[in-house]
Amino acid sequence: MSTNKICVVVVSGSLERLQMAAMVASVGAVSGHEAVVFLSMNALSHFVKGADTKAPAEGEMGRLMATKKVPEFKMLFEQAVELGDAKIYPCSMAMDVLGVEQEELEDYLEKATGLTKFLHDAQDGQIWTF
Amino acid sequence: MAENKIVDGRGSFCPGPLMELIAALKSSQVGDVLEVLSTDKGSVNDIPEWINKVGHEYITTTESEGVWHITMKKAK
Numbered sequence: 118m119s120t121n122k123i124c125v126v127v128v129s130g131s132l133e134r135l136q137m138a139a140m141v142a143s144v145g146a147v148s149g150h151e152a153v154v155f156l157s158m159n160a161l162s163h164f165v166k167g168a169d170t171k172a173p174a175e176g177e178m179g180r181l182m183a184t185k186k187v188p189e190f191k192m193l194f195e196q197a198v199e200l201g202d203a204k205i206y207p208c209s210m211a212m213d214v215l216g217v218e219q220e221e222l223e224d225y226l227e228k229a230t231g232l233t234k235f236l237h238d239a240q241d242g243q244i245w246t247f
Numbered sequence: 248m249a250e251n252k253i254v255d256g257r258g259s260f261c262p263g264p265l266m267e268l269i270a271a272l273k274s275s276q277v278g279d280v281l282e283v284l285s286t287d288k289g290s291v292n293d294i295p296e297w298i299n300k301v302g303h304e305y306i307t308t309t310e311s312e313g314v315w316h317i318t319m320k321k322a323k
Contacts, residue, residue: 140261140262143262143266144262144265144293144297147265147266147269147297147301148297148300148301149300149301182260185260186258186259186260186263187259187260187263188259188260188262188263188266193262193266196266196269196270200266200269200270200273201269
């Protein structure tokens with residue numbers, strides 16, 4: 118079994134990109150990969166508790182997905198942590214800009230992390246950016 | 248004693264049925280046989296791939312009236 122590390126950087130707040138990031142992280146995390154997810158920019162606000170998780174669609178696929186029983190991206194991220202080897206880090210800079218504290222974020226997220234630590238974690242892994 | 252379990256992933260899209268199977272495996276014993284029901288074609292290719300990759304025992308895939316039945320045994 119592969120033990121490659123998969124690092125997923127999520128910056129977009131669009132449904133298609135959040136969905137694809139969640140799929141890579143969750144399937145990777147339950148398939149013998151260590152998954153490290155870094156949430157920044159427009160992605161982070163979806164992980165504030167009670168936030169509207171209806172991410173806007175970029176195109177036809179996103180609009181179609183919203184009408185079908187596609188697993189919600191937040192559920193997939195949570196399953197990545199619960200069922201697999203995933204850790205999800207909120208970006209400390211994005212938290213500062215949004216003005217949110219750790220306890221306002223979903224409980225399955227790790228403590229806020231800066232780029233220095235993330236880049237250190239990522240240096241021996243694949244990097245996927247959404 | 249080994250059990251047989253049905254994991255109903257019908258109607259869900261990739262990777263929903265796979266994640267449901269993995270959740271069911273967490274609460275299963277070695278030797279249990281799990282049968283995933285899926286209407287998603289992507290999952291029909293992906294689930295056996297996952298079973299083999301992580302080292303469980305893949306048994307069969309059959310199709311009946313638009314529903315695929317993927318059967319495996321928990322090996323560890």
